[in-house]
Amino acid sequence: MLMICLCDVNNAYSSFERIFDPNLEGKPLIVLSNNDGSVIARSAEVKVLGVKTGVKFFELKPLIKKHNIQVRSSNYALYADMSDRVMCTLMNFSPEQEIYSIDECFLNLQGFTDLENYGHKIRNTMLHNIGVPISIGIAPTKTLAKLANKIAKKGTGVLLLDTEEKITAALKDFPVGDIWGIGWQYERKLIDAGITTALELSKQKESWILQNFTVQGLRLVRELKSIKCLDLELFPERKKGMCCTRSFGKRIAEYSELLEAVSSYAAILSSKLRKEKVFATQISVLIQTDFHRKDLKQYNGYKTIVFAEPTNDTREIIQYARKGLDLIYKKGFEYKRAGVMAMNLTDNTAFQSSIFENIDRNKSKPLLDIYDTLNSKYGRGTLQFASEGLDKKWKAKTDYISKKYTTNWNDILKAK
């Protein structure tokens, strides 16, 4: 029988923070979104207090004081490295792995025996070698593995659904809205139809499902009945687009500051493109005012610029981004957010000349290689383009950020 295992790091960002600051263990902890705006991750202790993801940070301040909730800005350099360690360690437990998100992956455990013990072995290894708690659901389909994982989180951390009886018992009390792939609209429709548990859903006629929930819904119901419809995606498709969109630390009205921000995002985006060895054929530039502030004048600008030739050269992409910004910038507004998005990526490199007179493409590679090497060795911003600005007053707030314990020598743990 096919057996799929879903491994999921419990409260990933909180758990990553706790490895390097064990003092946070057992304490309520929240991690804030980019720019310290709202809650993006919560420890179990915070979930118990009823704090939801997405709540504005400033609205939480009384509760933070009352319960002594610990606060961290998101430290993506740390989370990305810890996620890599988690995923590569998990890779050792199965010949096939699908990395589903920064904290979840599927493993193919077909042909493995004594699966419950194996699950505990995976869990203990992660706890010991990396220091993070993970939950494990093992079942015949991806949808059931997801479901088993959710139940495992509330129990011993490992749940194996390998018999009809175990699956039925698991589905019996499982709320229909918690099933993987069921959004709130489907949930409402199902509850209106009197279907509240996964077991009830799995017993519906296929014709009724198909009629009301399309073929995607049918697949989901079949997966609940242990019929495999979703394969492991072992080779992720190349990204169709990439973007760098961020909120500023404060609202900015000046064109010059906006240009710095857009140039910086264009530079980050270009580095991403080169890392993936792809070229963009167009970019879109976006600027937005603060839509939370209804008392201020609102404006959203958006413009797509199609390139003469595909490129991933920072210098060219900054110039295109500037062109886009010039076309959408309007004076008299206070902007809160900007972004640069690359679309229609290609790996075609059959072109040689630049349309910009001041850029010699033959010199691009050595120049950008040095730029990328220095910035990856000594940190982003070591070498930067003048248009990105020096003091970056618009930069996002990260007032509560922990250190880059694993990616910067100046930030490593200290011991007495």
Added chain:
Amino acid sequence: MRLIYPDPSIHKIHSFSSKVPAGFPSPAEGYEEKRLSLDDLLISNPLATFFVEMEGDSMIEANIQTGDIAVVDRSLQAKHNDIVLAYIEASGFTIKRLIKRSGKVFLYPANKKYTPIEISEFIEVRIWGVVTGIVRKCL
């Protein structure tokens, strides 16, 4: 069931062949071996290895000085006489020698100025990892 751990360093091997302008093959071709690397010498499980900076003189007699970088492997099981990185509640991270003696467990400094810490029910200590090497820059 037996687990086979692939060597993660395999993924990092860069392939390069020497460029010879006129077409004379290098006499060394085919004999290339991987250049020595400190990572290979000091790190056996890169995914579970972290670096920690020593502060203070509590391990001076074990030749660990302030500013030294300790290579810490979490995947190892700490044994008697290992140098470990431990976290002591309300005190912080510490590098000490783990000593198990007559049913008791101690964190031993390597400096007579300091007293050993007994790990007991009164003090919460967790062993974070085992120190597998020390790195010191001279310049």
